[in-house]
Structures are given as C-alpha cells and as structure tokens.
Amino acid sequence: MTTDYVDRVNALMSRAVLHHESELVINDALKAALEFTDSLRSFVAGIDPATGLLEVLAAQGLDWSPQDKDSRLTVHNATQSGITARAAITSKPYVAQNVLTDQYYVSHFTDVMSEVALPVLDSEGLVQAVLNVQSGEAAWYNPQRVAVLQTLANVIGTALVTQTFVRRERALGQIGLELAAATTREHLTRKVLDLVVSTLHCQACSLFLMNDARTQLVLHSARGSLQEKVGEAAYNIGEGLTGSVASTGCAIRLEDPRQDARWRGRFSEMTPDAMGAFLAAPVYFRDRVLGVLRVSRPRNTPSWFQARFTETDERILCATGAQLGSALETHNAFDARLRNERMAAWGELSARSVHMVGNKTFAIKGHVNEIKHHLQSLPHRHQQPLVQLTNGLEQSIYRLEDILTEFRDFLTATQLNTRCCSLNTLLHEAANECFLHHQSVNLHEHYSELLPAIMADASRLKRAIGELLENAVSFMPCGGTVSISTTVDEMKPSTGNTSMPVQLFVTAVIADSGNGVPTEIKEQIFRPFFSTRSRGMGLGLSIVKGVIEAHHGTIREIGKPGMGAMFEIVLPAMTTEEVI
Amino acid sequence: MARVLVVDDEPDVQDALKRRLERADHSVHCASSTEDALTMLVAGGPAFDVIITDMSMESENSGVEILQAALHRDSLSAVIILTAYGNVRNAVTCMQMGAYDYVEKNIPDVDVFELITLKANRAAQQVRERRSGSGPTFRLGSAA
Structure with a gap:
C-alpha cells in the first residue's frame, strides 16, 4: 500500500500543480481516499x-444522487449542522467513531457507522473546504487512516489553492484584455466590475470617479443595491x-467598517x-x-465564519485599480484628442470665416467710398439725407470691423511667437500707450x-495688459488711480516632493480704484461673451x-x-539654463 | 498718372480699388489670381509702377510670390501688400523682402481706400523720380 499510495499522491500533486486539473484531482483524491482506507463514500x-x-x-x-451533489448546507449552528460544519468551524479534524452516539453527527446515509471530517486549509490558513470520508464500520478511522486522509486533504487543498490562483491570474489577465478592447468607458467599467465581483467573491462592488473639479467622488457604476444611485x-x-x-491614495481593508471612526455609511451597498x-x-x-473601487460582503453570514478580505484580495483590488486608472486615462486622452481636433476644426472654420467676412467688408468699404465721392457732385439739398445714410453705413462697417478684430484676437490668442x-x-x-489717452487717471508703477x-510673445502680452488697463480706466469715468506692481515668487510643487526643483514665477498686479468686481460675477468675467458693456462681443477678458x-x-x-x-497675473520665469 | 496693377481674388474688391485709383488718375489693370498676375507681370510693354496685391489668395503667401515676380521684372516698381487684420508678421516679412508698404484691410474707423490711394500716389511719385534718376536710386521698405 505504501508505494502505491506515495505514487498516487505524487501523481495527484503534479497534476494539481503542473496541469491545473483541480476537478479531476479532487475526484481522484476522493477515489484514493476510498481505496486506501476501505471506506464507503x-x-x-x-x-x-x-x-x-x-x-x-x-x-x-455509493448511492450519491444528483441532488446530493448539488446540495448547499447553511451552517448556522455548530451543534445542528453535522461534523462537516464542526471541522469548518474549528479548523480541526473531527472523527465520529460511532455516529449513533456522536453529539454533532447529522445522519444522511443510514449505513454509515463512523465518519471523519478534515478541514482543507488555504494559503492563509483559512478553511476553504472540508473532506469527509464515511465507513460502514464503527471506530474505523484509526490515526494511520486519518493520516492517509490528511495527506489527501492537503492534495485537495493544493488543487483548490492552485485553482484560485489560476482563476485570479486569468481574471487579472482578462481585465488587461478588457481594458485594451473596451470601446467606451461604460463598457470598460462594467467588465471590470463583473471581474472584480467574481474574483473577490463579493456581492457588492462600486466604482466612484472624481468629478471634473476634483472635489467629489461620484458613483459611476455599481453591482448590488447601489445601482439605482449611479450619478x-x-x-x-x-x-x-x-x-x-x-x-x-491608500487602500482600506476592514472586517467591520462600522467600528472605524472614518465610517459614515452614507451610501452603503447594504444596511448598516x-x-x-x-x-x-x-x-x-x-x-x-x-476614483475609488470598493467591495463589501454582508454580515449575515454564519457567526463562526470570517467574511473578511485577505491581503491578497487587497493586492488584487489595488492592481485592478491601477490597471483601470491607466485605461481610464487612455480614454480621457482619446476624448481630449477628439475634442482638440474638433476645436481645431472650429478654429480653422472661424478663421476662414473671419477672413472672408473681412474681405467682403473691405469691398463694401470701397463701395461706400465711391458713393461718398458721387454724393459730392449732387446739389447740396439732395446730398444731406444721403450723407447721413452713408455715414451710418460707414459707422456700421467700422463696428463690424471691431467685432472681426475682437474675434480674430480670440482665435489667435494662443498662437505665440515667444522670445526673452x-x-x-x-x-x-x-501703460504709456494707454495713459497717453487717459490723463484723468493717475498711474502708479512699482516694479x-x-x-x-x-x-x-511681447506684442500679444502687451495687448493683453493694455486691455486690462483700458478696462480699468473705462470703469473710472470720473478719474481715479491705476497701480501696477511686479514681484518675484518662489513656488514649490504642490505634491510636497521637496526633491523637485523650485520654479520661479513673476507676478504682476494691476489694481484700480473703481467699484471692483461683484462677488457673484467673479467666476464669469473670464468667460467668452460675458460683458457688462454694450459694445463689443465680450471676448476681451477671455482673450x-x-x-x-x-x-x-x-x-x-x-x-x-x-x-x-x-x-493678478502669474507667469513662469525663465530658468537659468533657458537664459543661457 | 501711374500704371497700377491690382491683384485680388474678390471681384468687388478689384472694382472698388480700380474705381478709386482711376479717380486718382492712375491707369489700373486687374488680376484675379496669382497666376494671372504673374502672366501680366512678365508680359511685354512697360513695367507696372505700382502693384497692389492681396497677401493671401490661393495660399497664405500669394502676396510674397507676386512681390518677388514684380521686383524681378523691375526692381524700381513699388509693391503694396494688403493684409487681413492680425497677419502683420507676413507683412513684415514682405517689407524685409523689398515691399514698399503694407495696409491692413479692416482697420476700424479708417477709410482704408483713402489710405491706399494716398500710399499709391506717394509710391507712384517715388517710382517716377527713381526712374527719371531724380529720386533715391534704391529703396527698401517705408514706414509711411
């Protein structure tokens, strides 16, 4: 028996480890258990x-029905659920030498006289299964037979652990494939959530993503009761x-989240x-x-059972989070590229339109010029009404050119020709150019x-500053003061990484003594088409x-x-290397 | 009176410039494309005194091509470039290559046709003086 047994166990182990045939290995181990201990089932x-x-x-x-093989046992109470549950609860082998007198034994087959239940442990020492072997003889399971079965339980444990690892490995690989293949963000997150639920054996899984302002995490997709609260x-x-x-940026793993001071339970997958x-x-x-990917398990499991997540589960969820983050970023980059291409097309269309409208306006100006010339040869009494009309026409053309100018400035604001x-x-x-025309306003400069x-781009930046100064002056019709000052600032990177180089910034502040900007419109003043004045398109500050x-x-x-x-304008200063 | 060539792909612009410059007693010829203009520049007969050309027609740099051809035919000709607003960089390049001047077409509050006529008259005067040997013999650019 010894040689046969060792050969059999060796064969089972290599099949379990090398070939990942867990189902065959488990069935074969069960057969070996019957053969080497002369058992019934x-x-x-x-x-x-x-x-x-x-x-x-x-x-x-003998005598297994298909229903038996599909049965599920709820192990609520250690005394009523048989010796299988006893082994699961205690993590220790349980031998019922005489089932008729055993306090835990629950009978299923009437021909059984003794039975052994052996826990099968996983890589973290938790019970993942129980091996049961039954005999028609009382007191059949002596230490030697129990040792034989214990070895087979270990073989089954190896097969189950290997199966778990293989499944997880496949699931992680699958996540990688799904990430690469997903065409939409929704498809991507749906697949990832499905894989997380099956890999981590959890009933609820939710994905929260940062909003654009990065102030909130908003539920993006969920498995479980939170599905209705998406968005x-x-x-x-x-x-x-x-x-x-x-x-x-760190994972949190808890056995009972309600005990944690940070727990709020605002949007839980289940009741507290x-x-x-x-x-x-x-x-x-x-x-x-x-964003944040989170999973949870319910508490209403048997009291003996620890439904906790393991360190391995945490590593898997973190790896999934990293892969998902990378895929989401790829999607974001793709969306941004599409948006930019579309914006570029709009920009090009607008630039062409401005050019064409400009040309037509130029031609109309020529026609008006001609009309004015012909008007001069008319008798004075006929001239007057027509002169008024042509003047009005001319003024309208000039306003149209103002609008074209503003629009073109807006379109070309980012096309820079930079130098030191x-x-x-x-x-x-x-300031000199602006204050030549506005002598009622005092100017203070502190550089x-x-x-x-x-x-x-000196000319563009100067025009932008000029716009701010003209703006300031226009809001002080009765005169006032405009002050301009500059300072140099050091700014450390916001990440707190002190090894990163310090960037120097120059700051210019342009202040006036007008009424200021009401709080309620502070956010809006830089938006295109926002204006409190009737003239122009309201593109000034957005430009x-x-x-x-x-x-x-x-x-x-x-x-x-x-x-x-x-x-306040803050601009990056040139670095020493750039200046050289 | 000067021989003036107006190059613009917009018929309305051609008409308007032709009318205004004829009123200033110039003999005005028009071309609707770079190709037309290049043909007219190399054709027989006296060279044009003043060439007024749009900067961007078929391409962004049509004006540069016409400028080069005009100065190649007669380096004493004066070329005035018409640019869209904001395309000053191109115009500056033209000045560096020997253009007489440039005018932005859409300057608010300015009657650009009067401005162009003024510049064309001055240019014609200078070209006449140079050709007769009474003016400066070589001139690049003008900030007029």
Whole structure:
C-alpha cells in the first residue's frame, strides 16, 4: 500500500500543480481516499468565501444522487449542522467513531457507522473546504487512516489553492484584455466590475470617479443595491472611508467598517446592520487618484465564519485599480484628442470665416467710398439725407470691423511667437500707450528690480495688459488711480516632493480704484461673451486669459468688491539654463 | 498718372480699388489670381509702377510670390501688400523682402481706400523720380 499510495499522491500533486486539473484531482483524491482506507463514500464540501455556505464540490462512492451533489448546507449552528460544519468551524479534524452516539453527527446515509471530517486549509490558513470520508464500520478511522486522509486533504487543498490562483491570474489577465478592447468607458467599467465581483467573491462592488473639479467622488457604476444611485451618490474628498481612500491614495481593508471612526455609511451597498467586510482601493494614474473601487460582503453570514478580505484580495483590488486608472486615462486622452481636433476644426472654420467676412467688408468699404465721392457732385439739398445714410453705413462697417478684430484676437490668442522679455518693460510700455489717452487717471508703477526675464510673445502680452488697463480706466469715468506692481515668487510643487526643483514665477498686479468686481460675477468675467458693456462681443477678458494661459501663466481677479478691481497675473520665469 | 496693377481674388474688391485709383488718375489693370498676375507681370510693354496685391489668395503667401515676380521684372516698381487684420508678421516679412508698404484691410474707423490711394500716389511719385534718376536710386521698405 505504501508505494502505491506515495505514487498516487505524487501523481495527484503534479497534476494539481503542473496541469491545473483541480476537478479531476479532487475526484481522484476522493477515489484514493476510498481505496486506501476501505471506506464507503467520500465528498468535499467547499466554503463560499462570500456567504459561508458549505457546498458539495465533488463526491465518490455509493448511492450519491444528483441532488446530493448539488446540495448547499447553511451552517448556522455548530451543534445542528453535522461534523462537516464542526471541522469548518474549528479548523480541526473531527472523527465520529460511532455516529449513533456522536453529539454533532447529522445522519444522511443510514449505513454509515463512523465518519471523519478534515478541514482543507488555504494559503492563509483559512478553511476553504472540508473532506469527509464515511465507513460502514464503527471506530474505523484509526490515526494511520486519518493520516492517509490528511495527506489527501492537503492534495485537495493544493488543487483548490492552485485553482484560485489560476482563476485570479486569468481574471487579472482578462481585465488587461478588457481594458485594451473596451470601446467606451461604460463598457470598460462594467467588465471590470463583473471581474472584480467574481474574483473577490463579493456581492457588492462600486466604482466612484472624481468629478471634473476634483472635489467629489461620484458613483459611476455599481453591482448590488447601489445601482439605482449611479450619478447621484457622491462623497467629498476625505469624507467617509471612500473619500479617505481618495485623499490618501491608500487602500482600506476592514472586517467591520462600522467600528472605524472614518465610517459614515452614507451610501452603503447594504444596511448598516448587514454591513460586513469592506475593502476599497484607489483607481489611479501615476500620482493622481481618479476614483475609488470598493467591495463589501454582508454580515449575515454564519457567526463562526470570517467574511473578511485577505491581503491578497487587497493586492488584487489595488492592481485592478491601477490597471483601470491607466485605461481610464487612455480614454480621457482619446476624448481630449477628439475634442482638440474638433476645436481645431472650429478654429480653422472661424478663421476662414473671419477672413472672408473681412474681405467682403473691405469691398463694401470701397463701395461706400465711391458713393461718398458721387454724393459730392449732387446739389447740396439732395446730398444731406444721403450723407447721413452713408455715414451710418460707414459707422456700421467700422463696428463690424471691431467685432472681426475682437474675434480674430480670440482665435489667435494662443498662437505665440515667444522670445526673452522683461515683464516690467512690457507693463511700462502698455501703460504709456494707454495713459497717453487717459490723463484723468493717475498711474502708479512699482516694479521689482530683481524681476527675472520671461519667455513671451511681447506684442500679444502687451495687448493683453493694455486691455486690462483700458478696462480699468473705462470703469473710472470720473478719474481715479491705476497701480501696477511686479514681484518675484518662489513656488514649490504642490505634491510636497521637496526633491523637485523650485520654479520661479513673476507676478504682476494691476489694481484700480473703481467699484471692483461683484462677488457673484467673479467666476464669469473670464468667460467668452460675458460683458457688462454694450459694445463689443465680450471676448476681451477671455482673450486676456487665453493669452496668459498660452504663456503657461494664470490670471485671477482678487480685488474686494467695492474697493476696486485687482488682477493678478502669474507667469513662469525663465530658468537659468533657458537664459543661457 | 501711374500704371497700377491690382491683384485680388474678390471681384468687388478689384472694382472698388480700380474705381478709386482711376479717380486718382492712375491707369489700373486687374488680376484675379496669382497666376494671372504673374502672366501680366512678365508680359511685354512697360513695367507696372505700382502693384497692389492681396497677401493671401490661393495660399497664405500669394502676396510674397507676386512681390518677388514684380521686383524681378523691375526692381524700381513699388509693391503694396494688403493684409487681413492680425497677419502683420507676413507683412513684415514682405517689407524685409523689398515691399514698399503694407495696409491692413479692416482697420476700424479708417477709410482704408483713402489710405491706399494716398500710399499709391506717394509710391507712384517715388517710382517716377527713381526712374527719371531724380529720386533715391534704391529703396527698401517705408514706414509711411
């Protein structure tokens, strides 16, 4: 028996490990258990990791009906659920030497006199299945037979663990394939959620994604009861466990989330009483969190059963989050490219239209010029009404040209021809040009002598500054003061990474003593077509913003309403290498 | 009176410029494309004194091609470039290549046809002086 047995176990182990034939290995191990211990029947009951239910995976021996093989046992109470449950609960072998007198034994076949139940452990020491072997003889399972069966239980454990790893490996590979093949973001997230649910044996899985403003996590898709709240459920960054994952970028794994101080339970997949194990991982790309992927299991499993998530589960969810983040970013980049191409087409169309309208306007100007010439040869009394009409026509053409000018400035705001410039000089020149026409307004200039140079399109930046100055003056019809100042600032990167180089910025502040910008319109003033004046298209400040941003800078209005407007422009200074 | 060539692909613009310049006693010929203009520039007879051409017609740089052909035919000719607003960079390139001047077509509050006529008259005067040997013999660009 010894040689046969060792050969058989060796063959089973290699099939389990090398060929991943878990179902065949388990059935063969059950047959071997019958042969080497002269038993009547054997079966393996697996534990569903999500619910704790015991489920017959395979059975060998006499009189098994198809129903028996499909049966599921709910192991609620350790004393009423048989010795299979006893082994599962205690993680220890249980031998019922005489089933007629055993306190835990629940009879199914009447010919059984003794039975052994052996726990099959997984790689983390948790019971994943129980091997049961039955005999028609009482006290049949002596230590030697139990040892033989224990070895076979280990073989079954190896087959099950290998099967789990293979499934997970395939699922992760599948996620990679799905990510590459998904044509839409919805298709992608649906597939990933399905795979997470099956790989991590959880009943609920939700994906929250950052909104565009990066202030909230909004439920994007879900498996389980939260499906109805897609698009509605939202956490602030840092709020609750889900918000904490987004703010820290770290996964959270808890056996009982209700005990955690961060838990809010605002949007749970189940009621607080039913809430069991919780696991959430960031969806990220490089160092940027794009969302949170979270899974949970219910509490209403048998009390002995630990429905917790393992460290391996956490690693899998984190890896899935990283893969999903990378795929989402690819989709975002694709969308952005489409948007840019479309915007570029609109830009081109607009530029051509402006050109054509400009040409036609030019021709009409020529015709008006001719009419004016002919008018001069008419008697004075006939001239007058026609002169008024041609003057009106001429003025309308000029306003049309104003609009064309503004529109063209808007279209070309980002087309820069940069060179090394001094912001102080640009500000001073723009102020000189503007204040030649507006002597009722006082000008104060305070320029930093240490201001580093910037890379800029001098004429565009000067026109943008001129627009701000004209704006300031136009809001002070009774005179006032405009002050211009510059400073140099050091700005560290926001990531807190101190090893990154420090970037120097130059800041210009243009402030006036007018009424300032009311709080309610501060957000809107830089939007295209926003204007509080009747003339022009309202593109002025949006053009200024476009020019500043094309220089990789920022512009804000930081004045206090009622105390004058204050525009702050921040532009990157040239680095020493650039200057050289 | 000067021999003037107007090049523009917009018939209305051609008509308007022709009428205004004829009123200033110039003899005005028109071309509707770069190809037409190049043919007229190399044709027999006296060279044009002043060439007024749109900068962008078939291409963004049609005006440059016409400028080069005109100066190749007679380096004493004066070429005035008409540009759309905001295309000053092209116009500056033309000035560097020997154009007499440039005019933006859509300047608000300015009667550009009067401006063009003024520049054409000055250019014609200078070309006449140079050809007769009384003016400067070589001139590149003008900030007039």
